[in-house]
Amino acid sequence: MDAGLYLYGIFSDPIPSTISLKGLDSQPVHSEVIEGFTFLYSDAKQEKYLASRKNLISHEKVLEQAMQEGFRTLLPLRFGLVVKNWETVVTQLIKPCERQLRELFQKLAGKREVSIKILWDTKAELQAMMDANLELKQKRDRMEGKNLSMDEVIEIGQLIEANLKLRKESVIQAFFNELKPLAHDVIESEPMTEEMIYNAAFLIPWDNESQFSERVEAVDRQFSNRLRIRYNNFTAPYTFAQIS
Structure with a gap:
């Protein structure tokens, strides 16, 4: 049974809904566009993830491989971020921080x-x-x-x-x-x-x-x-x- 969604990072541009990456627990990595932001995620098999070397490397590898495939402008999310559903993302991240997120994307574009x-x-x-x-x-x-x-x-x-x-x-x-x-x-x-x-x-x-x-x-x-x-x-x- 899935514990929710494990979030890796946010991209400024849409990317394929399924890309050839494996994330934590060897789960396939997907993307989802929410309120104009593209989230990279996989199904979470645990409510909390231990910050082990293996898990940390898996988290970083997903982001780096996505960047290597050409999806460059990225806001990485902290390790271990598990949410129940996309509504949680909207209410707890996008709504209170939308202006700052867009400003960060402008700052990081092309860099x-x-x-x-x-x-x-x-x-x-x-x-x-x-x-x-x-x-x-x-x-x-x-x-x-x-x-x-x-x-x-x-x-x-x-x-x-x-x-x-x-x-x-x-x-x-x-x-x-x-x-x-x-x-x-x-x-x-x-x-x-x-x-x-x-x-x-x-x-x-x-x-x-x-x-x-x-x-x-x-x-x-x-x-x-x-x-x-x-x-x-x-x-x-x-x-x-x-x-x-």
């Missing part, structure tokens, strides 16, 4: 989201910073083996932290200066690990991705293998499809 995460080896960067800053290195070396006061410990710690921060900001600024002119919008998020120094999503013209990725590679080469870059060139535009 795609790409993301970049920059990581470095903190210990290696610290050593390189010391080698490049002889005065700071000498000051730290003079303190080694001594019983330092708390003020002295704080002072040297703050100096090292400030210089490492400047080094980090120079990397981030180099990427931002080169990539921002290619983007309509940029949203920066908090780094996810200690080694990650930058985490950002860019909204770019759909057909300009190759130019963007080349620019990422060009900036990376400036830093002579100091960095590890995680670049995602194809993803549903979650970052830029937020209803306020």
Whole structure:
């Protein structure tokens, strides 16, 4: 027995009512036009879905495959959204949020989201910073083996932290200066690990991705293998499809 409808995302244009995709629980994916919005959905076999790796990948795969088939302007819906019927969609989503939905479609038309995460080896960067800053290195070396006061410990710690921060900001600024002119919008998020120094999503013209990725590679080469870059060139535009 079906538990309702599992919703994946909303498209701005009509798409075939049945497309060759399998969603959660291996259910066929369909589309339904409601109040001028095209919803991608499958029959839900559960009232709630566990956010397991398998289920999350299935959700993402449906959206990415639909985009790859040419249905580009997409508002992805959060994972695990199960509704009883289409009336629920009308009353709880479309009616209260119609203006914002249409504004988001205008914002995303002809554009795609790409993301970049920059990581470095903190210990290696610290050593390189010391080698490049002889005065700071000498000051730290003079303190080694001594019983330092708390003020002295704080002072040297703050100096090292400030210089490492400047080094980090120079990397981030180099990427931002080169990539921002290619983007309509940029949203920066908090780094996810200690080694990650930058985490950002860019909204770019759909057909300009190759130019963007080349620019990422060009900036990376400036830093002579100091960095590890995680670049995602194809993803549903979650970052830029937020209803306020």
